[in-house]
Amino acid sequence: MNTKRRGSVILIVIIIIAVVLFAIGIFYVLNSRKTATAPSTTTTSTSSTGSTVTTNIVNIKEMAFTPDNITVKTGTTVTWTNDDSVVHTVTANDGSFASDSLAQGKSYSHTFNTPGTYKYRCVIHPNMTGIVTVTP
Numbered sequence: 001m002n003t004k005r006r007g008s009v010i011l012i013v014i015i016i017i018a019v020v021l022f023a024i025g026i027f028y029v030l031n032s033r034k035t036a037t038a039p040s041t042t043t044t045s046t047s048s049t050g051s052t053v054t055t056n057i058v059n060i061k062e063m064a065f066t067p068d069n070i071t072v073k074t075g076t077t078v079t080w081t082n083d084d085s086v087v088h089t090v091t092a093n094d095g096s097f098a099s100d101s102l103a104q105g106k107s108y109s110h111t112f113n114t115p116g117t118y119k120y121r122c123v124i125h126p127n128m129t130g131i132v133t134v135t136p
């Protein structure tokens with residue numbers, strides 16, 4: 001009787017270990033999948049075209065930055081020009097650059113001296129967003 005009971009206890013322990021290992025496995029699979037897809041979703045959700053454009057000129061028109069996702073080399077000066085009759089701003093999410101309020105026809109320029117990805121927005125219309133990627 002005692003050996004039979006010990007056998008069932010060992011069986012239960014083995015089942016518990018198997019369930020824990022299975023849970024850890026699922027956790028790692030979900031975690032690695034989450035980190036792998038995170039960068040691609042940020043780029044596609046912020047760009048209407050899904051691809052970056054190599055330019056240092058951004059027009060602000062029809063309540064949008066055009067193009068909204070650009071790539072420049074370190075040391076490049078990017079110029080935004082407001083073509084809308086509505087006032088806009090160009091404001092970095094990390095606070096590294098910020099324009100004054102830009103009336104129609106006004107421009108703002110910023111020189112990017114540090115490689116990185118700079119997300120920005122219009123503080124008056126927070127749904128207006130853009131990205132500048134600065135390559136070394």
Ligand SMILES: [Cu+2]
Nearest residue numbers: 088122124125
């Ligand atoms: Cu705006």
